[in-house]
Amino acid sequence: MTEEIAIQTNELTKKFGDLVAVDKVSFDVKKGEIFGFLGPNGAGKTTTIRMLCTLTRPTDGTATVADLDIKKDDHEVRGHIGLVSEKLIMYDRLTAYENLKLFAKLYNLSKDQMEKKIDELLKLVHMEKWKDKQIGTYSTGMKQRINVIRALLNEPEILFLDEPTLGLDPQSTAEIREFIRKLNTELNTTIILTTHMMVEADMLCDRLGIIDRGKIVALDTPENLKKMISGNDNLVTEMNIPNLTNTMVETLQACECVKTISRLDNTKIKVQANGDDAFDIILDTVRAGGGKITSVKNLEPTLEDVFLHITGREVRDQANVKQRAENRGPDGHSMGGGGNRRVR
Amino acid sequence: MKAKQLLSHSAWICWKDLLEFARSKMALVMLLLMPLFMMIMVGFIFPDSAAMMEDVPIALVDLDSGPMGENFTMQLEGLNEQTGMMVLSGATDIEDIRTQIYAGDIDGGIVIPANFTQNIMAGQQGTIIIMTDQSNPQLSMQTQQALSYVIDEMGTYAAIGMLSASDSNTTLATVQPYTVEIEDLVEGDPSYFQFVAPGIMAMVVMMSLMTGLPHAISYEKDTGTLDGMLVAPIHRLAIILGKVLAQTTRGMIQGILILLLAMLLFGVVIYGNILIVLLIMLLTVLSFVGLGILVTSFTDKEETASMIMMTMMFPMMFLGGVFFPIEQMPGFMQTISSVLPLTYATSAMRKVMILGAGMGDITTEILFMVIFGLVFLLISVPMFKRAMNK
Structure with a gap:
């Protein structure tokens, strides 16, 4: 007996002119799991989600969502899914109730069903008191709560969340994350979410696909991904060297055991290396170059390190470059403001 | 469904x-x-129409020394008093009218040429010169039309006056044998x-x-x-x-x-x-x-x-x-x-x-x-x- 599959993609590809936004992506999402796409802005997360939600037609490849073909049965697919997109899907001049009513009507809910469902959902996010206020008067966190429950009106089996906590304050972020988890455990909703926040991916997701330049470069549970770079012969260390010079960084980079190196500030570097004697080699190299090491801290690997390890680039750098390219490019879906947020 | x-x-x-x-x-x-x-x-x-024209500043120059020119001036002033169409002012010659139009003081001018009386006396037509500000085509056309109409009317009366010896009822018919009556499709003036x-x-x-x-x-x-x-x-x-x-x-x-x-x-x-x-x-x-x-x-x-x-x-x-x-x-x-x-x-x-x-x-x-x-x-x-x- 195979595990039940919610989503299956086979070499899914999307091109915008010459730009390959999503490049032959194949993966499965199991029913009832929280599946995350992690990657910098412009990596292809949003485009992948839009294809699965039938908002964008794939250039090539196939995918099934709830056992329905996204190309042939697009209309049917829509009945099984909910989408919380990066941009709010709400009308500012309408009240929360009116917004929900409109979408309830588009999902063919009867009057009784609708009233019941709206009440229930509003209660779920503690927004009953606000239901007759226009959305325009809400705070960002409140808007996002309504935005999320809007996607739940049709009780979707599969819920897509595109950067659901982007731009929210810490409290709202925590609430939304809690809510997502609750949906997953209580209603057994399969959840696909995209994020560029490592912590979020780590906290929420059962499995993660790391996506970079349109390709899935790694796919596993967060634990397994981190294991990739931890263990005996793997080392992530942070050093404080008050008299740090560029030459030192360059010599370190030249060492065979050093995988990646990043400068955190004027005096701090973070080194990822492998090999049994990597630590000795690094210390020797720094000292040989006249460096004075005041402190050394060995770190637990984070998903950030995983990303760095796999792609050789930092999420932040990547995001900046991509964002600039994206502002010119045809794919304007993920022009969020949080792209260059530093995540550790 | x-x-x-x-x-x-x-x-x-x-x-x-x-x-x-x-x-x-x-x-x-x-x-x-x-x-x-x-x-x-x-x-x-x-x-919308020439009839709407009111108080248009027009300069009048009489270069004719004879009685016909004076007569025309008097008639024009008399007509203008009734209609209020123009505000008449004076000018010395054609050049002066040109200058005044350039300056924007007037919208047009009427010139009675020097040989006006002489021509009429000789049994020829007397020509009146009309000048308008052509930088405003719409107004220029209306002024031209209105002035031509006025001068036409005045001509008719002059002709009636000349033929007044005969029966007054038939004189108009002699001078203007055709007349127009407009039959509206709907009442009023659109x-x-x-x-x-x-x-x-x-x-x-x-x-x-x-x-x-x-x-x-x-x-x-x-x-x-x-x-x-x-x-x-x-x-x-x-x-x-x-x-x-x-x-x-x-x-x-x-x-x-x-x-x-x-x-x-x-x-x-x-x-x-x-x-x-x-x-x-x-x-x-x-x-x-x-x-x-x-x-x-x-x-x-x-x-x-x-x-x-x-x-x-x-x-x-x-x-x-x-x-x-x-x-x-x-x-x-x-x-x-x-x-x-x-x-x-x-x-x-x-x-x-x-x-x-x-x-x-x-x-x-x-x-x-x-x-x-x-x-x-x-x-x-x-x-x-x-x-x-x-």
Whole structure:
């Protein structure tokens, strides 16, 4: 007996002119799991989600969502899914109730069903008191709560969340994350979410696909991904060297055991290396170059390190470059403001 | 069942659009102000006839030393006192009139040449020279016409005076053997408002679809809300149909507002059946809906939508015969005019409103609008579906 599959993609590809936004992506999402796409802005997360939600037609490849073909049965697919997109899907001049009513009507809910469902959902996010206020008067966190429950009106089996906590304050972020988890455990909703926040991916997701330049470069549970770079012969260390010079960084980079190196500030570097004697080699190299090491801290690997390890680039750098390219490019879906947020 | 759902979904989308619209104070104010400004502007910018001319500054120069020139001057002044058409001033010669026109002090001049009396005495015609400010063609033409008319009239009386020896009843017939009597199709004197109001009504309906529709869709595309509808299991047509319904409602309200303003404030009279007027407005919607959807499918950003609309609307506004009669345009423009639905909408509206025509009199116009509308719907609907599934 195979595990039940919610989503299956086979070499899914999307091109915008010459730009390959999503490049032959194949993966499965199991029913009832929280599946995350992690990657910098412009990596292809949003485009992948839009294809699965039938908002964008794939250039090539196939995918099934709830056992329905996204190309042939697009209309049917829509009945099984909910989408919380990066941009709010709400009308500012309408009240929360009116917004929900409109979408309830588009999902063919009867009057009784609708009233019941709206009440229930509003209660779920503690927004009953606000239901007759226009959305325009809400705070960002409140808007996002309504935005999320809007996607739940049709009780979707599969819920897509595109950067659901982007731009929210810490409290709202925590609430939304809690809510997502609750949906997953209580209603057994399969959840696909995209994020560029490592912590979020780590906290929420059962499995993660790391996506970079349109390709899935790694796919596993967060634990397994981190294991990739931890263990005996793997080392992530942070050093404080008050008299740090560029030459030192360059010599370190030249060492065979050093995988990646990043400068955190004027005096701090973070080194990822492998090999049994990597630590000795690094210390020797720094000292040989006249460096004075005041402190050394060995770190637990984070998903950030995983990303760095796999792609050789930092999420932040990547995001900046991509964002600039994206502002010119045809794919304007993920022009969020949080792209260059530093995540550790 | 499917059709019922489609209609229900479009009705709810229309409800949403109208609710949003009704809650935007700015949009409501504009809904009222736009027709008002439109009427006031076009009504006052274009003066409607020579009879309206009043207090136009004109310089008069008598270069003739004989009695005929003096006589003419006296007659002209006497006539002007009655009509108040001109404010007469003096000038030394033709050059002086030219200078005064350049300076903007006067709009024209009347010159009695030096040999005026001599020519008349010799049994020849006496020539009067009229000069006008040609930098303002409309006013220049009117001044020319008015002055020619005045001088013509004065000539007639002079002729009657010369022939006064014979029977006074027959003298007029001798000098002016032909006279014209105008038989009006409807009572009263149609003003420019009367001419322009039907056209503006058709135009406002056109605008609501041509600018309102692409704007409504591209705005939702830009803000991301369109995805919410697209991801719902509704027919793609429900979206556009809902928007069309909302825009049509808005356009019709505005059209009716114009009609009311025209009737209450500007004294426009409808001679035809008001139901036919409303029907023509709806047909105008039908004729433009396809074109509006077509443009919507081609534009992905609000900005481009507005640009395309502006480029398309201006020629339509001017070639559709809303402000100027099509017959006054050069041939090739008339050809373009003849394929624009606005031309037919305006024409039908005018026939019904000003001339009191019935349905039978506007079959050509109705036929053209229906065919144009259906052809563009057939082209645009598949285009729209494709655009939504990019």
